[in-house]
Amino acid sequence: MSSLTPVIVQAENLTKHYGKQCVVNNISFQIIKGEFCGILGPNGAGKTTTLKMLVGNTPASAGMLSVLGFPIPQQARAMRSRIGVVPQSDNLDLDFTVKENLHVYGRYFGLKRAEVERRIAELLAFVALEEKTDSCIKQLSGGMKRRLSIARALINRPELLILDEPTTGLDPQIRQNIWQLLRQLQKDGLTIILTTHYMDEAERLCGRIILMDRGRILADSTPEELVRERIEPHVLEVFGTGVSAWKNANPLTGPIRCEQVGETCFYYGADLSELVQTLDGWPGLRYGYRPANLEDVFLKLTGRELRDA
Amino acid sequence: MPKFPLRWLAVWSRNALAWRKSIKTALLGGLAEPLFNLFALGYGLGSFIGRVDGISYVAFLTAGMISVSAMNAATFEGLYLAYTRMAVANTWDGMMASPLNVSDVVMGELLWMATKSLISSSLILLVASSFGLIASWQVLWVLPVAFLSGLCFGSMALVVTSYAQGYDFFVYYISLGVTPMIMLGGVFFPTAALPDIVRQSSGCLPLYHVVELVRPLVAGRFDWPLLPHLLVPLAYALVSTLFAIWRFKRRLLR
Numbered sequence: 059m060s061s062l063t064p065v066i067v068q069a070e071n072l073t074k075h076y077g078k079q080c081v082v083n084n085i086s087f088q089i090i091k092g093e094f095c096g097i098l099g100p101n102g103a104g105k106t107t108t109l110k111m112l113v114g115n116t117p118a119s120a121g122m123l124s125v126l127g128f129p130i131p132q133q134a135r136a137m138r139s140r141i142g143v144v145p146q147s148d149n150l151d152l153d154f155t156v157k158e159n160l161h162v163y164g165r166y167f168g169l170k171r172a173e174v175e176r177r178i179a180e181l182l183a184f185v186a187l188e189e190k191t192d193s194c195i196k197q198l199s200g201g202m203k204r205r206l207s208i209a210r211a212l213i214n215r216p217e218l219l220i221l222d223e224p225t226t227g228l229d230p231q232i233r234q235n236i237w238q239l240l241r242q243l244q245k246d247g248l249t250i251i252l253t254t255h256y257m258d259e260a261e262r263l264c265g266r267i268i269l270m271d272r273g274r275i276l277a278d279s280t281p282e283e284l285v286r287e288r289i290e291p292h293v294l295e296v297f298g299t300g301v302s303a304w305k306n307a308n309p310l311t312g313p314i315r316c317e318q319v320g321e322t323c324f325y326y327g328a329d330l331s332e333l334v335q336t337l338d339g340w341p342g343l344r345y346g347y348r349p350a351n352l353e354d355v356f357l358k359l360t361g362r363e364l365r366d367a
Numbered sequence: 368m369p370k371f372p373l374r375w376l377a378v379w380s381r382n383a384l385a386w387r388k389s390i391k392t393a394l395l396g397g398l399a400e401p402l403f404n405l406f407a408l409g410y411g412l413g414s415f416i417g418r419v420d421g422i423s424y425v426a427f428l429t430a431g432m433i434s435v436s437a438m439n440a441a442t443f444e445g446l447y448l449a450y451t452r453m454a455v456a457n458t459w460d461g462m463m464a465s466p467l468n469v470s471d472v473v474m475g476e477l478l479w480m481a482t483k484s485l486i487s488s489s490l491i492l493l494v495a496s497s498f499g500l501i502a503s504w505q506v507l508w509v510l511p512v513a514f515l516s517g518l519c520f521g522s523m524a525l526v527v528t529s530y531a532q533g534y535d536f537f538v539y540y541i542s543l544g545v546t547p548m549i550m551l552g553g554v555f556f557p558t559a560a561l562p563d564i565v566r567q568s569s570g571c572l573p574l575y576h577v578v579e580l581v582r583p584l585v586a587g588r589f590d591w592p593l594l595p596h597l598l599v600p601l602a603y604a605l606v607s608t609l610f611a612i613w614r615f616k617r618r619l620l621r
Contacts, residue, residue, distance in 0.1 A: 145460060152456065162384065166467050168466070
């Protein structure tokens with residue numbers, strides 16, 4: 059990484075305690091201009107707290123943080139005038155029209171009316187909501203609201219866009235549409251940080267993944283590298299009644315790892331074709347044999363137990 | 368980045384726009400309620416009472432109503448609507464993702480609450496003047512007092528809101544704070560009728576002093592000796608505002 063590339067986020071030994079509970083535990087990372095960085099992790103990993111610290115809405119208990127060169131939280135106000143934030147749940151003003159929402163938000167940034175007016179036209183074209191300019195928020199679909207939230211976060215022409223689970227709860231078509239918008243923004247040079255627990259989202263969008271669990275960073279690299287280095291190349295999933303009987307009838311040979319979750323067995327290894335062949339005699343079982351992906355890495359590194367906290 | 372008064376005004380104008388969206392119902396409520404109160408209580412009940420402290424009961428009551436409505440407008444805004452924007456609609460989260468911070472949000476909200484008090488008192492003045500109860504232009508001195516009461520009662524309400532985990536919580540403040548202030552603050556009858564201990568406790572609360580200020584002003588009597596009464600709502604406003612900002616910082620920047 060060239061020393062001339064501007065550093066957008068610099069976090070060193072960042073820690074956050076709530077009482078005795080340590081939510082973010084001594085994490086360090088750097089995000090440079092133009093990166094599309096995904097922060098992944100199960101519930102309670104510390105993702106949202108990390109974002110909250112980034113925007114200066116909660117002080118770190120220890121460590122050093124700077125965003126766009128501003129020390130945070132000391133100069134959070136100046137920093138926030140140059141970033142955009144898309145919250146996890148839409149907090150658009152329901153009583154206002156699409157246009158009024160953007161106007162009001164522009165005022166929070168101290169933007170001039172004429173400037174906002176121009177920007178609104180651009181943004182509504184970008185998120186394809188031109189025809190909804192004067193519609194009330196209540197009349198918008200979930201996907202339209204999400205797009206408007208993104209447009210709103212761009213009102214001040216930010217240098218960094220932060221999105222907290224931008225596609226949670228949206229249907230597949232809308233997710234594709236949101237991804238398209240985000241890719242376009244990155245192409246235009248915007249630095250983007252998003253949290254997600256959709257692995258396909260992270261794999262498709264992010265050039266860089268920070269995988270967190272229990273307040274720590276478990277991995278930090280590109281999705282391809284994670285899949286190449288952190289997990290066996292292939293996965294075989296076998297499920298259905300009788301899976302245990304089949305498993306016992308076919309003891310493992312060679313470097314193959316197996317995890318059983320209820321009626322499903324997951325096998326990880328370089329070559330599982332021998333194992334696949336044994337399935338021929340078991341018509342009651344269904345299976346999938348595929349290359350490993352980010353989700354497999356995620357489950358391997360964070361474990362399979364439920365995180366409801 | 369917006370400069371300091373603009374930051375507060377950005378929040379103020381967001382609330383003003385939301386209010387303008389429902390201006391018809393807001394104005395109807397603001398006019399109809401005092402109209403019926405003054406007519407029924409002022410003239411109806413007043414016909415049994417006659418004169419109070421040297422003025423007609425309806426005139427006596429008008430001053431009380433103006434003070435109460437200034438208090439109620441700011442209190443309602445500071446409890447229910449501010450809580451909705453903070454915890455239900457997450458409007459404040461949106462503001463705090465911009466260059467605005469907690470104190471900008473609180474100050475903008477507070478300015479808006481004082482504006483609501485101003486609007487609501489003006490509407491009653493309008494009704495009262497249509498009844499021929501307003502003697503002179505001196506009555507306009509009531510408006511800055513209404514604005515100050517808005518800051519006072521609005522900031523007190525925000526302190527309550529800063530502790531609230533739901534709307535039910537506000538019943539405590541309304542039953543144990545707002546209602547006693549209205550009943551014992553000289554709104555419906557002079558506090559001289561109350562036992563000493565009650566009268567003295569009522570004198571510690573801001574509404575009594577607002578009423579004491581507004582009553583002579585409505586009658587068109589502007590007197591310098593009234594000024595010390597300003598100090599009580601002013602002191603409540605200052606202390607509650609600082610306390611509310613401190614509380615919301617603790618609550619929201621966790």
